[in-house]
Amino acid sequence: TQLLEQSPQFLSIQEGENLTVYCNSSSVFSSLQWYRQEPGEGPVLLVTVVTGGEVKKLKRLTFQFGDARKDSSLHITAAQPGDTGLYLCAGTDYKLSFGAGTTVTVRA
Amino acid sequence: KAGVTQTPRYLIKTRGQQVTLSCSPISGHRSVSWYQQTPGQGLQFLFEYFSETQRNKGNFPGRFSGRQFSNSRSEMNVSTLELGDSALYLCASSLSPGTSYEQYFGPGTRLTVT
Numbered sequence: 001t002q003l004l005e006q007s008p009q010f011l012s013i014q015e016g017e018n019l020t021v022y023c024n025s026s027s028v029f030s031s032l033q034w035y036r037q038e039p040g041e042g043p044v045l046l047v048t049v050v051t052g053g054e055v056k057k058l059k060r061l062t063f064q065f066g067d068a069r070k071d072s073s074l075h076i077t078a079a080q081p082g083d084t085g086l087y088l089c090a091g092t093d094y095k096l097s098f099g100a101g102t103t104v105t106v107r108a
Numbered sequence: 109k110a111g112v113t114q115t116p117r118y119l120i121k122t123r124g125q126q127v128t129l130s131c132s133p134i135s136g137h138r139s140v141s142w143y144q145q146t147p148g149q150g151l152q153f154l155f156e157y158f159s160e161t162q163r164n165k166g167n168f169p170g171r172f173s174g175r176q177f178s179n180s181r182s183e184m185n186v187s188t189l190e191l192g193d194s195a196l197y198l199c200a201s202s203l204s205p206g207t208s209y210e211q212y213f214g215p216g217t218r219l220t221v222t
Contacts, residue, residue, distance in 0.1 A: 031207075042112070042198050042213025043151070088151065092207035094164050095141065098151035 003027055004089055004099035012105040013079055021074045021087050021102045029091030032072050034063060037086040037101075046074075048092075079106045110135065112201050112214035120220045126187040129217045133180050133201030139163075140182040141211060142174060145196040154197075157182050158205040186219075194221045 005024045013019050023032070031050040035043035047056050049065035049072060056063045060083075062075040076083055084106050090096040113132045121127050133140050142154040153166040157176035174184040180201075186193055196218050200211035 033207075041215050042200070044213070045210055048210075090151075094206055095153040095156065095166070096143075096151075096207060096211065097153070098143075100150040 003097050004091055006087075006089060006099035006102050008102060009100070010103045010105075012107065015080060015106055015108050016078055019076050019079055019104065021104070023072045023074075023089035023099055025070045025091055027091065028069050029093060029097075031092045032065060032069070033090045033092060033096070034072070034074055035088040035090060037088060038084075043086075043088055076104075079104075081106045081108045112199060112212055114197075114199055114214040114217050116217060117215065118218045118220075120222060121189050122222055123189055123191060125189050126185060127189060127219060128183055128185045129197055129199075129219070131182045131184075131199035131201075131214060133182070133199075134212055137201035137203055137212070138180050139202045139205040139209075140176060140180065141200045141202075142182070142184050143198045143200065143213075144168070145198055145216070146194075151198070154184065156205055163205050189221045191221050193219065195219060 007022045033048045034046045037043040047063045052067045052069045054065040060077045064073045086101045088101045090098045115130045139158045141156040143151050145151045155165045156163045160176045171187045176182045196216040198216045200213045202209040202211045
């Protein structure tokens with residue numbers, strides 16, 4: 001059973017559209033991380049959110065951490081084909097506990 | 109600076125055999141963690157090594173084992189392979205154990221058990 005539930009499982013959009021990926025936890029983690037994984041590669045850390053209610057922006061990516069620190073979202077504005085990949089959220093304690101991931105495809 | 113390297117990148121084994129996978133961490137990183145990634149279960153933590161000692165272990169059977177050498181390089185071994193062991197095995201290195209420091213993942217070893 002996944003401690004972290006991600007939705008949707010798959011997302012296919014046209015270049016220029018916006019998208020949001022959700023991550024919901026049954027537990028409170030000390031922090032939550034978002035990764036992107038491309039085929040044939042390992043996950044790459046995008047951001048770490050620590051404080052409830054925190055919002056972090058990374059160019060066209062906006063990350064939010066819920067007030068209760070049990071849910072998070074990733075919003076991409078004006079998606080580009082280079083944003084294609086598997087997006088993973090992970091809760092941190094002594095190890096990383098990953099959600100199942102959201103496969104995002106951005107069509108040119 | 110070179111990233112995390114894993115060898116081999118691809119491996120095909122038969123049920124009942126054993127396999128050893130290798131991970132070389134980023135220079136200066138002393139902690140290595142191993143994860144198994146499958147379509148059904150996603151990424152799951154196997155174990156973490158620091159200073160040649162296993163610090164934490166995930167919920168995997170004893171067929172899965174690992175070790176770390178004095179130069180921080182790590183190996184994991186799977187004995188008596190089962191079809192369900194087919195997966196992408198990822199290692200991640202960090203400066204210190206736990207998750208306070210960023211973990212950098214290697215490209216993984218794709219293991220296929222037939």
